[in-house]
Amino acid sequence: MIFKDIWLDIKAVQERDPAARSALEVLLLYQGIHALIWHRFAHWFYKHKMFFIARLISQIARFFTLIEIHPGAQLGHGILIDHGSGVVIGETAVVGDNCTIYQGVTLGGVGTQKGKRHPTLGNNVMVGAGAKILGAFEVGDNCSIAANAVLLKPLEDNVTAVGIPARPVKKDGVTLPKRKETMTLEEYEIMKERMLQMEEEIRQLKEKLNSVC
Numbered sequence: 001m002i003f004k005d006i007w008l009d010i011k012a013v014q015e016r017d018p019a020a021r022s023a024l025e026v027l028l029l030y031q032g033i034h035a036l037i038w039h040r041f042a043h044w045f046y047k048h049k050m051f052f053i054a055r056l057i058s059q060i061a062r063f064f065t066l067i068e069i070h071p072g073a074q075l076g077h078g079i080l081i082d083h084g085s086g087v088v089i090g091e092t093a094v095v096g097d098n099c100t101i102y103q104g105v106t107l108g109g110v111g112t113q114k115g116k117r118h119p120t121l122g123n124n125v126m127v128g129a130g131a132k133i134l135g136a137f138e139v140g141d142n143c144s145i146a147a148n149a150v151l152l153k154p155l156e157d158n159v160t161a162v163g164i165p166a167r168p169v170k171k172d173g174v175t176l177p178k179r180k181e182t183m184t185l186e187e188y189e190i191m192k193e194r195m196l197q198m199e200e201e202i203r204q205l206k207e208k209l210n211s212v213c
Helices: 002-016 023-029 031-047 051-065 185-212
Strands: 106-108 132-134 159-162 167-171
Touching: 002 023, 002 031, 031 051
Parallel strands: 106 132
Antiparallel strands: 159 167
16 A cells, blocks of 8 residues: 555656656655655554654654655645655644645644644645645645645635635635625724714814804
């Protein structure tokens, strides 16, 4: 099973990276593939509760590839980690099949509690360079997260998200209308106070005008 997953990862690079010329080149020269190979073995040891060996393998992989994948992370097959430097994938993260992850991506957790604290990516998800997905929530199938976006909330299937914090801008390839910003209670109170001040100033001006006339 491990070797089948490795072969599917190699084929994914050939299919989705125009610069890849042969399976042998991908196997020998692509650090994303090297990181995934190390992780496949580290994860096997992790599942069999040999945590020290699993973590040792992951740290060796990090040293050589600059990609840190916790041995507890669950990765599907056909994954492309393109360029890869600076990628961090946390312990309870789940990455579906045929996902594409670019350099500088973080699949991180929030809080210090044990248990599920990292994101779950569906199938065919693309995460742009430098994007951060933080928290224990799901990103649906066929989603795209733009470069440098910071995603803090779940996404439905077939959504494109951009910005900090990331927000959906497309659904099923159709641009979503911009939502009007709602006013917070604090902003309402500030506006109400300013209106009262303006009314008082207008009243005083009227009194002065009446006294002059």
